Amino acid sequence: MPVRFDRSETPGVIRLEGAVDIGCAAELKAALLEALTSKGEARISVETATGIDVTAVQLLWAAEREARVSGMVLALEGPVPEALRATLLEAGFERFPCAEDPEPVDEGGE
Amino acid sequence: MTSESGGLDQFRLAFREEARELLVELESNLLEMNERPEDGELVGNVFRALHTIKGSGAMFGFEDLATFTHNLENAFDEVRKGRLAVTPELVDLTLSALDQIRAMAEADDGETAADPAACTEILARLRALMGKGEDAAGSIRHTAPAAKPVQGAANELGAAIEPRVQPGSGPEQAWKIRFAPGPDLMRNGADPLLLVRELRGIGRLTVEASTAGIPSLRELEPERCYVSWEMVLAIPAGGDRGQDAARAAGEDAIRDVFIFVEDSCELTIEPARVEPLADAALANTGAKEPVSTAVCTADVTARALEEKRRSPGRRATDQPDSASSLRVPAARLDQLVDLVGELVTVQARLSEFAAQSQENEVLAVAEEIERLTSALRENSMTLRMLPIRATFERFRRLVHDLARDLGKNVELTIEGAETELDKTVIDQLGDPLMHLIRNSMDHGVELPESRVAGGKRRMAKIHLSARHSGASVLIAVSDDGAGIDTEAVRARAIERGLAGADDPLTETEIFSFIFQPGFSTAKEVTDISGRGVGMDVVRQRVESLRGAIEVTSQRGAGTTVTLRLPLTLAIIDGLLVKIGDAFFVLPLASTLECIELTREEVEQANGKHVAYVRGEIVPYIRLRQYFNVGTPPPEREQIMVVECEDGRCGLVVDQVLGNCQTVIRNLGRFYRHVQVVSGATILGNGAVALILDPQRLVQEAIRAKIQRGGSRSCGTTRENGHPRGGTHQNATEHSVGAGVRAGASR
Numbered sequence: 084m085p086v087r088f089d090r091s092e093t094p095g096v097i098r099l100e101g102a103v104d105i106g107c108a109a110e111l112k113a114a115l116l117e118a119l120t121s122k123g124e125a126r127i128s129v130e131t132a133t134g135i136d137v138t139a140v141q142l143l144w145a146a147e148r149e150a151r152v153s154g155m156v157l158a159l160e161g162p163v164p165e166a167l168r169a170t171l172l173e174a175g176f177e178r179f180p181c182a183e184d185p186e187p188v189d190e191g192g193e
Numbered sequence: 194m195t196s197e198s199g200g201l202d203q204f205r206l207a208f209r210e211e212a213r214e215l216l217v218e219l220e221s222n223l224l225e226m227n228e229r230p231e232d233g234e235l236v237g238n239v240f241r242a243l244h245t246i247k248g249s250g251a252m253f254g255f256e257d258l259a260t261f262t263h264n265l266e267n268a269f270d271e272v273r274k275g276r277l278a279v280t281p282e283l284v285d286l287t288l289s290a291l292d293q294i295r296a297m298a299e300a301d302d303g304e305t306a307a308d309p310a311a312c313t314e315i316l317a318r319l320r321a322l323m324g325k326g327e328d329a330a331g332s333i334r335h336t337a338p339a340a341k342p343v344q345g346a347a348n349e350l351g352a353a354i355e356p357r358v359q360p361g362s363g364p365e366q367a368w369k370i371r372f373a374p375g376p377d378l379m380r381n382g383a384d385p386l387l388l389v390r391e392l393r394g395i396g397r398l399t400v401e402a403s404t405a406g407i408p409s410l411r412e413l414e415p416e417r418c419y420v421s422w423e424m425v426l427a428i429p430a431g432g433d434r435g436q437d438a439a440r441a442a443g444e445d446a447i448r449d450v451f452i453f454v455e456d457s458c459e460l461t462i463e464p465a466r467v468e469p470l471a472d473a474a475l476a477n478t479g480a481k482e483p484v485s486t487a488v489c490t491a492d493v494t495a496r497a498l499e500e501k502r503r504s505p506g507r508r509a510t511d512q513p514d515s516a517s518s519l520r521v522p523a524a525r526l527d528q529l530v531d532l533v534g535e536l537v538t539v540q541a542r543l544s545e546f547a548a549q550s551q552e553n554e555v556l557a558v559a560e561e562i563e564r565l566t567s568a569l570r571e572n573s574m575t576l577r578m579l580p581i582r583a584t585f586e587r588f589r590r591l592v593h594d595l596a597r598d599l600g601k602n603v604e605l606t607i608e609g610a611e612t613e614l615d616k617t618v619i620d621q622l623g624d625p626l627m628h629l630i631r632n633s634m635d636h637g638v639e640l641p642e643s644r645v646a647g648g649k650r651r652m653a654k655i656h657l658s659a660r661h662s663g664a665s666v667l668i669a670v671s672d673d674g675a676g677i678d679t680e681a682v683r684a685r686a687i688e689r690g691l692a693g694a695d696d697p698l699t700e701t702e703i704f705s706f707i708f709q710p711g712f713s714t715a716k717e718v719t720d721i722s723g724r725g726v727g728m729d730v731v732r733q734r735v736e737s738l739r740g741a742i743e744v745t746s747q748r749g750a751g752t753t754v755t756l757r758l759p760l761t762l763a764i765i766d767g768l769l770v771k772i773g774d775a776f777f778v779l780p781l782a783s784t785l786e787c788i789e790l791t792r793e794e795v796e797q798a799n800g801k802h803v804a805y806v807r808g809e810i811v812p813y814i815r816l817r818q819y820f821n822v823g824t825p826p827p828e829r830e831q832i833m834v835v836e837c838e839d840g841r842c843g844l845v846v847d848q849v850l851g852n853c854q855t856v857i858r859n860l861g862r863f864y865r866h867v868q869v870v871s872g873a874t875i876l877g878n879g880a881v882a883l884i885l886d887p888q889r890l891v892q893e894a895i896r897a898k899i900q901r902g903g904s905r906s907c908g909t910t911r912e913n914g915h916p917r918g919g920t921h922q923n924a925t926e927h928s929v930g931a932g933v934r935a936g937a938s939r
Contacts, residue, residue: 105379108415115410137385141419145410173393174386175400175422 085132086110088117094124096160099132099139108138115146118157125150126160127181135167143180157181207520208253212298214583215242216291221586223284223291224593228604230279237445239287240269244449246294258297261312265290268319274442283322288590290315365396365427366443369465373421375457380416383454389422391450396428425465440464523616526577530763533566533573534856537764540566541853541877570764570854577761579619581659581668582610587623588630592655595634602641602652603634612659614666615761618738622668622758625734628727629670629754630655637674637752647749649673665740665888666760671753677746679703685712704744708732731756739871741889757888759871767855767874769882770833770846773822776882778855778874779844783835783887787849790830804832804843813843814894816885835887842891857884869893 085107089096097114118125127143129135150157159181171179222238229235247262265287271277293307293315300306370392374385392398406419413419428443430436447462448455540562547559585607592605638653645651656671679700686692686706706712710729731754735742740758767778788806790813798804803812813832816822832843857872864870871886 105416112410112413112415119410136379137418137420138379138415141404141407142410142413142415144404145407145413148407149410170386173400174389175402175424176404177402 086114088114092126094126094156095121096126096128098128099135101132102134103129103132103139104134104136105138108142111139111142115142119146119149119153119155122155124156124158126158128160129163129167130161132164132167135170137174140171140174140176140180147181205253205255208249208255209298210520211249212246212294215246216295216298217583217587218242219291220288220590223287224589226279227281227284227593233273236269236272236279240266240273241449241452243269244452248453250298255297257307258294261290261297261307261316262294264316264319268323271323273445275438277323280322282318286315286318286322288593290319366430366440367465368426368428368443368447369461369463370424370426370447371421371459371461372424372451373459374418374454375459376414376417378454378457379418381457383457385418385420385422388450388454389424392424392426392447395446395450396426398427399425421459521576523577526573526616529573530577533570534764536566537570537854537856538875538877541875542879543877545877567854574615574761574764577616577763578613579616580611580613581619581622581666584619584622584626585610585657585659588626588657591627591630592634595631599634600640601634601638603638604652604654606654606656607658608656609659612661612666614659614758615763617763618666618758618761621734621738622756625731625756626657626668626670628731630657632727633670633672633674633752637672637676639675661760662757665757667755667757669753669755671751673751676748676750676752677704677707677744678748679746682706701744704746707744708742739886741892763857765855765857765884767853767884768833769850769853769876770831771848771850772817772820772846773824775820775822776850776876776880777816777846778853778882778884779833779835779887780884781852783837785834785836785841788832788834788843790832790845792826792828795830806834809841811841811843813845814890815845817845817847819890835891837888837891839891839895842887842894844885844887844890855882855884 085099085101085103087098087100089098095118097111097118099111103111118127147157159179163179163182168179219239219242222235222242226232226235226239243262243266247259247266250256250259250262268277268283268287272279272283277283289311293312296306296308372385372388374383378385389398389400392400401423403421403423404419406421407413408419426447428446430439444462451458451460544559544563547555550556589605592603595601596603633655638655639647639649641651644653650673654673656669658667658669658671660667682703683692683698683706686698686703686709687694689709689712691706691709691712692698692702708728708731712728732742735756735758738758740756743755743757744752745755746752766781768781768784770777770779786806788804790804794804802815803810805811811832811834815830817824817826827847830845830847831849832845833849834841834843853874853876855874858874860867860870860873869886869889870883871889872884873881874884876882
């Protein structure tokens with residue numbers, strides 16, 4: 084299951100695993116909507132994700148924008164795998180969404 | 194897992210179907226290329242078709258096919274760039290290669306049905322043509338280009354793709370590209386990130402993704418792409434080629450990246466100013482980094498492209514229409530038509546009961562159902578109608594190959610390729626047409642020297658044509674060859690005991706002998722014809738389709754064989770008529786009007802079977818005489834005026850009962866020689882009605898008239914009212930009682 088919302092932790096963590104693509108986009112949207120209803124803070128972990136497509140990127144982008152407007156924190160937990168970073172870099176995205184201090188994708192990582 | 198592999202099988206089958214179509218298109222374009230080697234559009238068509246076969250072949254696991262095709266694609270890329278000339282040798286070589294590709298596409302999983310030795314030879318000759326003879330020994334599996342392959346979408350799918358425009362130092366041309374995926378692009382499985390990645394394979398890319406179009410999370414449709422891209426691509430300027438040629442090649446290379454999605458995105462490609470390599474933006478692109486394997490791909494993309502590539506063309510706008518077609522197995526359509534046939538029969542019963550009940554509400558419902566059934570029938574029949582183009586086009590290759598083998602110069606011309614007819618008819622036309630063309634090529638068309646000596650063009654012509662005629666389609670194969678030697682046919686027929694030495698034979702009868710089993714006037718049997726089998730196959734197949742064959746030939750000028758075939762074999766609109774107690778159906782498409790025939794008019798005609806319709810003489814056939822119906826005729830009979838090849842003619846019946854949708858049922862083998870009846874149908878009351886073939890009825894009447902020593906015409910009239918030769922008198926007076934007893938009675 085590429086999208087898993089771990090509510091047992093505080094704050095709750097949406098864990099993205101394996102290939103995060105159009106096949107799980109609806110699921111990711113539901114998880115993000117739920118995360119945005121939580122008070123204060125939610126985290127997203129992409130540590131074990133092996134790939135990402137544009138549907139996932141735009142969902143994360145929209146969620147981050149809404150979290151910022153509503154004053155909550157939606158941030159990445161753990162490092163972004165180099166493969167994901169490279170994918171976004173190649174595709175012309177200026178940074179990885181939900182990176183806490185807006186971190187340019189080309190400068191982050193190892 | 195099972196469903197996945199099942200899905201993949203389905204896609205492989207879809208690929209095979211598509212490959213078959215593309216190969217026919219390729220053959221046709223290649224053969225035209227022989228005649229117009231300078232035609233850039235043809236070259237472009239061939240290149241794109243090869244590109245599609247390669248790309249989709251790789252996606253669905255036809256790796257050998259993809260790699261083999263890649264070499265051909267490279268060759269035609271060279272042609273496109275003006276570095277390789279179109280020669281008969283290249284065309285022949287490519288045609289041979291297509292045979293191997295066809296074999297590879299049709300092979301079962303894990304097997305290669307192609308001939309490896311032939312493939313190796315083709316590639317060796319191809320490389321020699323391209324000036325790369327040193328690699329001539331490459332085999333199918335070892336044909337990957339020496340250049341470092343682009344690590345793009347295509348190589349993940351199995352084929353190593355050589356960058357078509359090599360990035361490097363030197364002068365560059367720049368292109369500004371704006372790419373905005375349409376709403377369904379991702380749902381169809383395409384991945385914009387892979388396309389951007391593929392662009393990197395052809396030059397230095399500056400890319401900027403715009404997230405401005407992303408809506409709120411709640412409004413966002415998860416499977417739709419809202420991101421768009423602005424890119425600048427710098428590619429080598431093209432060395433010593435002209436600026437225009439280099440620009441065209443550059444734009445083509447970019448468009449090829451988007452070839453499968455152009456119909457489902459907004460794409461603009463414009464020349465731009467070349468930015469210096471040190472530009473900060475370029476420095477950020479990561480163009481030289483290895484492409485990671487992280488991008489989510491694959492099956493989704495495969496499904497994707499499979500769907501989108503259906504629509505040809507290069508429109509740069511989102512066009513929902515092109516995405517709204519789908520491919521359905523023919524068997525499902527057949528099933529649908531069968532079910533509609535059953536529905537039509539049941540609806541006829543319902544209408545019958547409703548009429549008997551005289552209940553207004555029941556009648557209203559029955560009428561509504563009749564209307565809907567009729568619309569459903571027309572729609573479902575339309576689904577099976579296909580243009581005959583693909584069937585015709587595939588004979589270009591046959592003519593090309595036979596002309597080469599026989600040492601003859603022959604061009605094939607095609608007319609009416611857009612004519613539509615039922616798929617079940619089209620499916621059975623291939624063999625008869627092939628035999629007719631082989632026969633024309635072998636026996637009809639003369640050798641070039643003989644043609645020149647006879648004052649003809651060196652290049653012979655075979656003409657394939659199709660056109661509608663009422664409820665039929667006429668398909669003709671004509672040649673401008675030597676024509677049929679009637680004396681030789683006649684002598685052979687007498688020799689075989691098919692005719693007596695003193696029989697007065699008409700030309701039509703003489704021509705009919707050539708369709709007899711084992712009949713041949715050829716002095717020697719060749720690979721192509723001469724065994725007397727082919728024309729027999731034509732006759733059998735046309736008869737099984739309830740069609741007819743007509744031959745016209747003029748010694749020294751050529752021969753035309755025309756096949757008259759029904760538009761459909763399933764359901765037709767008919768007019769239900771009654772003669773005595775029996776019911777018959779006349780096809781509505783060939784019926785012009787209905788007029789009364791009183792007993793007084795019959796008596797006044799002094800035994801002549803002619804009527805005067807608005808000043809025009811129309812001969813008629815009395816069907817009650819024809820079918821030996823013994824009951825007395827009514828006071829007023831009805832003449833159904835029908836349009837036939839020979840003009841207008843009347844068919845006299847007792848009563849016209851009205852329109853009926855007619856599901857055609859075969860009468861079976863016992864009735865196959867009954868030409869005037871094309872089938873039977875079950876009426877709403879359960880009775881059986883015979884479906885009459887007006888054309889055959891009239892021809893039968895003419896034939897009988899001729900046999901009794903009259904002129905050819907049975908007095909049928911053309912629209913101008915002039916009879917076609919001969920007299921009208923007693924035109925159809927004969928009671929042609931040969932054959933069929935009346936249909937079942939109520």
